[in-house]
Amino acid sequence: MANESYDLIVIGGGINGAGIARDAVGRGLSVLLVEADDLASHTSSASTKLIHGGLRYLEQYEFKLVAKALSEREVLLKMAPHIIWPMRFVLPHQKRLRPAWMIRIGLFLYDHLGGKQTLANSHGIKFADHPAGVPLKAAFTKGFAYSDAWVQDARLVVLNCMDAAARGARIMTRTRAETATRSADGWQVTLKTSDGETSEVHARGLVNAAGPWAVRFLDDIAAQNHPYSLRLIKGSHIVVERLFDHDYAYIFQQPDGRIVFAIPYERDFTLVGTTDVEHSGAPGKVAIEPDEIAYLCEAINRYFERSISADDVVWSYSGVRPLLDDHEDNASEITRDYRIQLDTAGGAPLLNVFGGKLTTYRRLAEDAVDQLAPTLGRHEKSWTHDGHPLPGGDDANPQQLVAALQTRYPFVPSSMATRLVFNYGTRALTILGKAERLTDLGEHFGADLHAAEVDYLCAHEWARTAEDILWRRSKLGLRLDQREQRRLADYLGCPSLAATEEKT
Numbered sequence: 001m002a003n004e005s006y007d008l009i010v011i012g013g014g015i016n017g018a019g020i021a022r023d024a025v026g027r028g029l030s031v032l033l034v035e036a037d038d039l040a041s042h043t044s045s046a047s048t049k050l051i052h053g054g055l056r057y058l059e060q061y062e063f064k065l066v067a068k069a070l071s072e073r074e075v076l077l078k079m080a081p082h083i084i085w086p087m088r089f090v091l092p093h094q095k096r097l098r099p100a101w102m103i104r105i106g107l108f109l110y111d112h113l114g115g116k117q118t119l120a121n122s123h124g125i126k127f128a129d130h131p132a133g134v135p136l137k138a139a140f141t142k143g144f145a146y147s148d149a150w151v152q153d154a155r156l157v158v159l160n161c162m163d164a165a166a167r168g169a170r171i172m173t174r175t176r177a178e179t180a181t182r183s184a185d186g187w188q189v190t191l192k193t194s195d196g197e198t199s200e201v202h203a204r205g206l207v208n209a210a211g212p213w214a215v216r217f218l219d220d221i222a223a224q225n226h227p228y229s230l231r232l233i234k235g236s237h238i239v240v241e242r243l244f245d246h247d248y249a250y251i252f253q254q255p256d257g258r259i260v261f262a263i264p265y266e267r268d269f270t271l272v273g274t275t276d277v278e279h280s281g282a283p284g285k286v287a288i289e290p291d292e293i294a295y296l297c298e299a300i301n302r303y304f305e306r307s308i309s310a311d312d313v314v315w316s317y318s319g320v321r322p323l324l325d326d327h328e329d330n331a332s333e334i335t336r337d338y339r340i341q342l343d344t345a346g347g348a349p350l351l352n353v354f355g356g357k358l359t360t361y362r363r364l365a366e367d368a369v370d371q372l373a374p375t376l377g378r379h380e381k382s383w384t385h386d387g388h389p390l391p392g393g394d395d396a397n398p399q400q401l402v403a404a405l406q407t408r409y410p411f412v413p414s415s416m417a418t419r420l421v422f423n424y425g426t427r428a429l430t431i432l433g434k435a436e437r438l439t440d441l442g443e444h445f446g447a448d449l450h451a452a453e454v455d456y457l458c459a460h461e462w463a464r465t466a467e468d469i470l471w472r473r474s475k476l477g478l479r480l481d482q483r484e485q486r487r488l489a490d491y492l493g494c495p496s497l498a499a500t501e502e503k504t
């Protein structure tokens with residue numbers, strides 16, 4: 001690809017880079033996105049996986065952020081009903097932590113700040129006659145229920161990239177931008193692939209969506225003067241075997257003022273998170289510490305009758321939030337809103353992205369391209385807000401799709417049909433193709449993973465390693481044992497199982 005030329009190079013294949021690439025190519029710009037590792041291999045696969053307004057941000061008076069996020073929740077639920085779905089949250093009442101009147105006002109605002117909403121409003125509940133009361137300690141007698149939404153975070157990134165590619169963008173994974181040199185008429189960028197191949201590309205504009213590396217990118221790769229600094233705040237989650245038998249998630253208030261979620265996860269598990277710890281090391285090397293595990297177990301044990309300990313943890317993951325430094329002492333209170341900054345003074349356009357949430361990525365991308373496109377001579381209107389589903393999201397009713405899939409492929413077990421639909425939507429049909437029996441799906445690797453799915457992920461979703469498939473395109477890493485994971489790595493002809501083993 002020596003000296004290929006684009007309107008725009010996007011650095012970073014997390015949610016922000018992917019969203020910007022999709023929006024920009026849809027407005028007629030030629031786009032190259034480069035990601036140093038796999039898509040979503042950093043912050044964008046390490047989130048709590050909520051499309052939410054952020055109830056607790058109300059306490060920080062972040063009304064604008066909450067309103068923006070709540071109205072986005074509606075847009076995203078329509079855009080990707082297969083990977084984003086409504087979830088009901090239960091908040092047990094603890095008088096000494098927050099008074100009931102304060103929670104009622106907060107929930108009233110939460111129900112209304114986002115404008116017209118399709119999700120159910122909040123209400124008070126008594127645990128004696130509510131399924132969410134069953135696992136709780138007897139001391140908790142009442143609480144509140146409210147709505148938010150769940151997202152398959154890494155898949156949201158991949159689907160944005162697939163849509164961008166379908167519209168003409170080029171997506172290069174495992175390709176690092178090594179240097180970026182600015183002149184009046186564009187950027188000359190040196191790329192290096194994980195195989196060691198280097199190439200030069202040119203673009204009229206550049207987007208720095210390097211997430212936790214955004215400031216390092218400016219300092220070390222693009223050599224730009226700037227006034228920015230990021231606070232890297234690590235957040236960790238643990239996964240344990242299912243702690244309750246219903247679909248409600250819990251939001252547990254903690255004595256330190258924080259909240260910890262316990263969320264139904266991958267049918268048989270419960271996801272618990274998160275922590276907030278200042279991180280000063282390299283952004284790529286983050287792992288949970290024993291004291292974080294202890295904190296999360298304690299947070300759960302305050303509420304559930306059955307207690308958990310480090311021995312119950314079947315998987316954990318950590319990521320760093322790249323937050324714009326607003327000089328706040330308390331890590332939980334640094335703003336989660338984003339800042340995009342367009343710089344045209346120093347030569348060709350440079351757009352920097354700082355902070356943000358998965359929930360507001362589409363708005364961030366829209367704002368970014370609204371600012372950037374005119375500097376590149378394009379004036380098309382924003383287009384992502386309505387009626388353009390992400391790949392596989394063109395059936396608004398995934399439950400009906402599960403039933404249709406089972407009628408057409410009666411040999412597919414119902415748990416597998418459900419998993420395929422809630423990961424791939426209508427694209428599940430591409431995976432199953434003309435199969436008439438399970439063996440037509442090719443080699444079976446364990447759980448319900450067959451070669452047909454693996455081949456689809458390599459052909460359409462940039463998957464290359466066992467880790468890409470087991471921990472980002474799916475969460476089947478929770479179900480395949482070491483021998484099965486190794487067989488998958490052998491099938492793919494890739495040696496990256498070490499990373500997979502490290503995570504389990």
Ligand SMILES: Cc1cc2nc3c(=O)[nH]c(=O)nc-3n(C[C@H](O)[C@H](O)[C@H](O)COP(=O)(O)OP(=O)(O)OC[C@H]3O[C@@H](n4cnc5c(N)ncnc54)[C@H](O)[C@@H]3O)c2cc1C
Pocket residue numbers: 011012013014015016017034035036037038039040041042043044045046047048049050051052175176177178209210211212213217221233234235236274319320321322355356357358359360
């Ligand atoms: C613990 C935790 C919980 C969270 N929970 C939620 C939640 O429930 N809901 C929500 O809405 N948000 C949540 N967030 C926030 C959300 O996850 C982040 O805002 C979002 O993922 C940031 O995406 P990004 O694209 O900016 O960064 P990233 O996903 O980190 O992407 C940046 C990418 O740039 C690449 N890169 C860097 N330098 C280069 C280079 N030189 N060349 C090529 N590529 C490069 C990196 O490899 C990386 O993949 C959470 C975050 C954390 C950490």
